[in-house]
Amino acid sequence: MPDDIPGIHHVTAIGSDPSRNLSFYTRTLGLRLVKRSVNQDDVSVYHLFYGDRGGSPGTSMTFFPYPSARPGQVGTGQVSAVAFLIPEGSVDYWVDRLADADVDAADPFERFGDTVLPFRDPDGLPLELVARADAPDGDPPDGPVPERRAIRGFFGVTLSLTSAEPTANLLETMGFGETDRERDRHRHESDGDLGYVVDILEDPQAPRGRPGAGTVHHVAFQVTESDQAEWRDALIERGIRPTEIIDRKWFKSVYARTDGGVLFEFATKSPGYTVDEDIDELGERLVLPEWLEGRRDEIEAGLPDLP
Numbered sequence: 001m002p003d004d005i006p007g008i009h010h011v012t013a014i015g016s017d018p019s020r021n022l023s024f025y026t027r028t029l030g031l032r033l034v035k036r037s038v039n040q041d042d043v044s045v046y047h048l049f050y051g052d053r054g055g056s057p058g059t060s061m062t063f064f065p066y067p068s069a070r071p072g073q074v075g076t077g078q079v080s081a082v083a084f085l086i087p088e089g090s091v092d093y094w095v096d097r098l099a100d101a102d103v104d105a106a107d108p109f110e111r112f113g114d115t116v117l118p119f120r121d122p123d124g125l126p127l128e129l130v131a132r133a134d135a136p137d138g139d140p141p142d143g144p145v146p147e148r149r150a151i152r153g154f155f156g157v158t159l160s161l162t163s164a165e166p167t168a169n170l171l172e173t174m175g176f177g178e179t180d181r182e183r184d185r186h187r188h189e190s191d192g193d194l195g196y197v198v199d200i201l202e203d204p205q206a207p208r209g210r211p212g213a214g215t216v217h218h219v220a221f222q223v224t225e226s227d228q229a230e231w232r233d234a235l236i237e238r239g240i241r242p243t244e245i246i247d248r249k250w251f252k253s254v255y256a257r258t259d260g261g262v263l264f265e266f267a268t269k270s271p272g273y274t275v276d277e278d279i280d281e282l283g284e285r286l287v288l289p290e291w292l293e294g295r296r297d298e299i300e301a302g303l304p305d306l307p
Contacts, residue, residue, distance in 0.1 A: 001173075001230070001234065002223070002227035002230035002231050002234065003175075003224070003227055004174065004175025004190065004191065005175045005176070005190060005192075005221045005222060005223060005266075006175075006189050006190055006192030006193075006196070006197075006222055007057075007058050007154070007172045007192030007193075007194050007195035007196045007221070007222055008058060008154045008156065008157065008195025008219060008220065008221055008222065009057045009058065009060070009195070009220040009221055009222040009223075009251070009265070009267040009269065010049075010057070010060035010061065010062055010220045010267065011060075011061055011079065011082050011154065011157065011165070011216060011218075011219050011220070012062045012063065012064065012065055012173050012217045012218050012219075012220070012265075013060070013082070013125055013214075013215065013216045013217055014062070014063070014064050014065075014066065014067035014069060014072065014123075014211065014212060014213055014214070014215055014216075014217055015063045015064065015066070015069070015123050015125075015213055015214075016065060016066060016067060016068075016069045016122075016213040017065065017067060017122075018046050018063075018065035018067065018125050018304060018306055019047065019049050019304075019305075019306060019307060020122050020284070021048060021121075021122070022038070022048060022062055022122075022306060022307065024121055024122050025048075025050045025061065025063075025121075026050065026143065027144055028097070028101045028103065029050075029084075029145070029151060030140070030141070030143045030144050030145030030150055030151060031050035031051060031052075031059075031061065031141065031143075031151060032050060032051060032052065032053060032055070032059070032141035032143065032282070032283065033048060033049070033050055033279075033283035034049050034050065034051045034054065034055030034273050034282040034283050035047075035048075035049035035055065035250065035273050035283060035287060036048060036049075036280065036283050036285065036287060036306070037285070037286065037287050037288060037289075038194075038286075038288065038292070038299060039047070039064050040210070040248065040289065040292070042064075043259075043292060043295070043299050043302070044302050044303070045064050045065065045066055045303075046063075046064070046065055046303060046306065047062060047063070047064060048062060048063045048065060049061075049062045049273065049283075050062070050063075051147045051153075051273075051301065052138055052139045052140055052141060052152075053139045053140065053142075053279070054139060054272070054273065054274060054279050054282070055272070055273040055282065056138075056139065056153070056272075057194075057222050057267075057269045057272075058153045058154055058192070058193075058194030058195045058222065059138070059151075059153035059154065059194065060273075061082070061154075061198070064217065065260075066213070067148075067304060069123075069212055069213040070212050070213065071123070071124060071212050071213050071214055072097075072209070072210050072211050072212025072213055072214050072215035073207065073208075073209055073210035073212070073215070074124075074126060074160070074209055074212065074214070075160060075206055075207045075208050075209035076160045076161055076162050076203065076206045076207070076208055076209055076260075076261070077160070077161070077162075077167055077208055077209050077260060077261025077262060078159075078160055078209035078215060078216055078261070078262060079157045079158065079159055079216035079218075079219050080126060080158050080160035080201065080209070081118070081126040081127065081128055081157065081158040082125070082126070082127050082128070082154070082157055082215075082216065083116070083128040083129070083130050083154065083155040083156050083157065083158070083197070084127065084128070084129050084130070084151045084152075084153070084154060084155060085127050085129075085130055085132060085135050085151070085152045085153055085154065085155040085194065086130065086131050086132075086135060086137045086149065086152065087131065087132075087133075087148060087152070088131050088132060088133040088135065088200070088216050089150065090129075090131055090149045091108050091115050091117055091129070091131050092267070093146075093149045094117055094129050094149070095108065095117065097145075098117075098119055098126075102121050103120070104119060104120040104124075105118065105119035105120075105255035106118045106119065109293075111182070111185075112180055112182065112187060113237045114130050114131065114132060115131045116128050116129070116130050117129040117130075118138045120213070120214075121215040123214035124213070124214035125214045125215065125216070126279075127219065128155070129151070130141060130155040130156075132155070134193075135152045136153075136194065136259075137152075137192050137238055138150075138152040138153060138194075140152070142268075146275055152194065153194035153195065154194055154195035155194075155195070155196075155197055156195060156196065156197025156198055156199065157195075157197075157198055157199070157219050158185075158198075158199040158200075158201055159198060159199070159201065159262050160201045160203065160206060160209070160262065161200055161201070161202055161203075161260040161261075161262075162183065162202070162204045162206065162260070163202065163260065164186050164200045164202040165189060166258070166259035166260060167200060167258050167259060167260040167262070168186060168188065168200060170238065170240075170258060170259075171188045171198055171200075171252065172188075173234065173238070174190075174221065175190045175191065176188035176189060176190045176196075176198050177190075179190065184202045184203055185199055185200070185202075186199065186200040186202065186203060187199050188200070192222075195222075200216060209261075217261035217263065218255065218262075218264065218265050219262070219263075219264060219265070220253070220264075220266070220267040221264065221265070221266055221267070222267065222268075222269050223266045223267065223268060223269070224268065224269060225252065225268045225270065228245060228252060228254060228266060228268055229245065231254065231266045231277075232245065232254045232266070235254075235256050238260070240256050240257070240258065241256070241257075242254050242255065242256040242266075243255045243256070246283070247266075247289075248289075249275070249276070249289035249290075250271065250272060250273050250275060251267045251268045251269070251270070251271070251272070252267070252268045253265050253266065253267050286299075286300060286303075
């Protein structure tokens with residue numbers, strides 16, 4: 001068997017207005033735009049990558065912002081919430097910051113002993129901030145949020161499923177063992193320090209999710225390049241039909257639709273976002289993989305303006 005997976009690599013969601021998306025994740029949440037590219041499967045749409053200063057695995061929230069996207073419906077068969085990790089003692093700061101920005105936020109509450117602040121992005125995507133004393137120092141970007149209050153990366157994700165067991169078994173194989181339960185919420189944790197939590201919210205009666213703006217497209221987990229083929233074989237042995245290994249320039253990917261309907265990706269931790277840009281220049285220009293560079297003029301002409 002390949003090595004256990006330490007945590008989430010990135011989460012990719014669907015948005016609508018790209019300028020609004022950029023403003024919210026950089027100016028309101030204080031993340032850095034670390035890569036400005038296009039959806040390699042639909043080059044008419046941006047692919048925007050946010051994260052810490054270098055876009056380290058475990059910090060990267062990415063978006064396909066379709067300007068004409070209709071709102072989706074969050075429900076079963078999806079990642080139904082994305083949680084970011086913040087330092088202990090930062091909740092009051094974020095309550096005030098989100099209120100000042102007129103963000104749709106609810107009151108903080110306790111879950112599994114942690115303080116959780118739920119809110120939504122401008123497209124209605126459910127997000128959470130989770131305050132922990134063991135939040136790593138990380139490498140927060142220079143920006144509008146003080147370093148001591150800044151988002152460190154992912155805490156984890158919530159999967160909404162009609163039945164927990166098949167996906168729970170897969171998570172166990174991946175190294176995410178079940179550690180706790182609260183009613184219909186099952187917590188699974190890995191040994192990493194970022195993106196190490198996957199909660200399964202089991203509800204046989206919940207409505208099915210519908211893709212669209214404000215929903216997660218997929219969640220990617222960190223693997224090494226040497227282990228990636230073994231993880232693909234392990235998925236096949238479980239009766240899951242993964243893709244071939246796909247070169248995404250900044251990482252290599254294998255995608256697989258789980259039994260519960262959630263799209264998982266197994267993405268390599270290298271080469272990373274600095275393979276084609278200096279770390280101080282990340283996100284400043286449109287970057288294309290070599291196989292799309294010959295279409296640059298056509299691609300740029302089809303994209304909306306972005307600050």
